[in-house]
Amino acid sequence: MISFSQNATVSNIEEALGQIQEPPNVVRVPVNLRYGGTFGITGALAQFLATWSRSDESAELKLYGNAADADATSALAQEPHGICALYFAKTLAGPTGQQLDVRQALERSVPRILAMQDEQYRDTMGSRGVFLGCFARAKNEFLSPLYATPKRGALLSRSQYVAMTTRAISSISPTAAYQIGDENLAQISHLVFELFKNTDEHGMTDPGGKLYSRNVRGVLFKHIALQHHVPTVGRPASGFGAAMAFVSRVLESKRKFAGEDGKLHATAQTPFIEINVFDTGLGLAKRFSGRDQLEGISVDDEVDIVKRCFQLHETSKEGVDGGSGLTAVLQVLKHLKAFLSLRTGRVHLYQDFSSARAGTIFEPKHWNPSSKQMEEIAGASYSIVIPASQA
Template identity: 25%
Template sequence: MASGAEARDRLAQTAMYDRVESALNLVNERKSGLTVPNKWAFEARVGGSVSGAQLAITWSRRNEPEATLYLNNDVEPELAAKTLLDRTYGLIAASFADRIIGRDGARDVSASMLRRVANRLNELYTGRFDEIIHGQSLPLVSIDHLERAGPNPFLYHARTGEVLGDFTGLVRQALDRLIQRNRLRIEDVDVGLLASLFRELFSNTHLHARTDLEGALYRRSARGIVFALRPVDIPHDSFAAGLPVLKEYIESMEREAARPRVEFLEVSVFDSGPGLAARTLRSVVPADLPIEREYELVQKCFLKTYTSVSNPAHGWGLPRVMHALKSSGGFMRLRTGRLSLCKWFPPGMKDPRVTADDLQFMDIGGGSPKRHARVEGAVFTILIPVGLGN
């Protein structure tokens, strides 16, 4: 196998979770360049775009200060840059690269691509939702090292720079745009629950995205939410993208749904921080630490009494996420450190109180937690079923 700058990791347009995990294994083994698709079917799968963003962040950290992104030639030349940057994973890959090489494999196009990145960020920070929505998803990102006029105003107060205290207006505005394209009615959606999920998930990821374990600012840092509407015809194996537990969850809806199509609202967040276990441990997770111990460190983050920061106002975000998940009959996937965990609940539970048993997570492949390739930051993906009774 080639080493150093000669090694390149290239994801095909058909790549799903398994190929992303394979790429992460390679990224952890040696230095390499990276090529991602301009068009990627994985983006339309649950958590696909944020998983691609996490891959790009992990690759960048393993290769800096020589992280080289090679542009793909899978679309027409005049559409390539826009196609890539319209997608969250593509925007993050370009923003976190030290150098960007053109489709010919030789020409340095870093300067022109960064100008396009700046234009795309301006669109995302100032545009209307009907312009920002890509397909059935709304990307809301904040990329610290490229922000010249302050953080994303859809997520932060322009004056104070604090995370918005209430996301209800944003969620309702986003739903108005997304639901226009489907038969779903806004009356079928618990807007308050979604706004709470936005607030808790993004506040949690905001705390951990920008600084390392010593409190120093990262050279590059980002975080974001992808809010999406995912209509699924049940059963639909391809929607699960090869994840057995997700397939099982989708199939469980067949008993509850009044019609063969179920709409899921997806709330996915990502960040570029050290990861949940490292924050809890307050140090880098040693390579020889048993995976069971890393799992315990992550599980601790979901306890009501635990917080990794000194501010007493914090420490309730992830417990509240679990309560919302159980109340709605939702699905969660968490990818952090060497763990890929999931949890789901059937809809219509009479008692949504979160118990100790509810904090027992499965490996994404089923069974007890297993060791996966190490990643930077954390990715949460939440699915909420809506309109089951229609």
């Protein structure tokens, strides 16, 4: 059985991918995730769950705890990763092994889905954040904050994505939205638009062009407040890899202010905003190489394909509404000292824009340099972490 704890990290998910075919193919996910599923965890878990579900006809999800079945399923259905777990599960077992109705359990997530559709952003998830999840074949698959009409390809305009992104970030942290500023929020929303547009165009169908029966496309906005000068408490674990190095560098570089004791002190916490755009479709390399399988494609070639995919978002039009190209967005990420990671296929890539040496072109590094080839995973997940305050 594959069990994720509340402290699940990127490394834990990578390890679990290698265990999917090992019997019994049962998965347990916690009701809550430490740090609220930040640093790409929510998207990566959704990718894992899709990979697991497509590998097994029974794909059993087992609930944690000793609580009543109704309480356990209701609590799980309040968070993005929990909704995804219930959605991708084909069978469901209670804490003691009793069989439960998956469809009935999933109905407990309906209030969250309706909040997404009605743009009640603060009610879209239990912890501090905004989740917009488009679940294939669901009644409310095409959410109004993302789509103009309920059909594939009918996304809202870039200018409407600016309004959506601003409202979403403001709903979780008005201060962070103010610190980021209108101009940068507009550029961030442009990236959200381009990446979500990619999920709509390329993340919904299998190799034969048929719509997946179980598939999710999502956008997650999270607010993270991390403490300064604390080695363990209040900071992510080492399993977050490059993201942890980025966060630590940002925290240590914060400007210090004179306190009443005459000594210099950093502010108690630094706020970050994470934007996670993900899908559980075919994955970038398969989609853009036209292959059903990745066998025969080296990891280096896969990275090259991914880089070309990312560059496909470029446009010659000027202005946010018409599109100013990915280069302009990368310049904004550089200005904001942001961190970008991408998990797709067999690669996990990242780019840190916080250092003085960081460029403004897409030159990603491997998340784990000693093991460049990862277990294959469904879809693609982009995580962008931005320090809200630049001081």
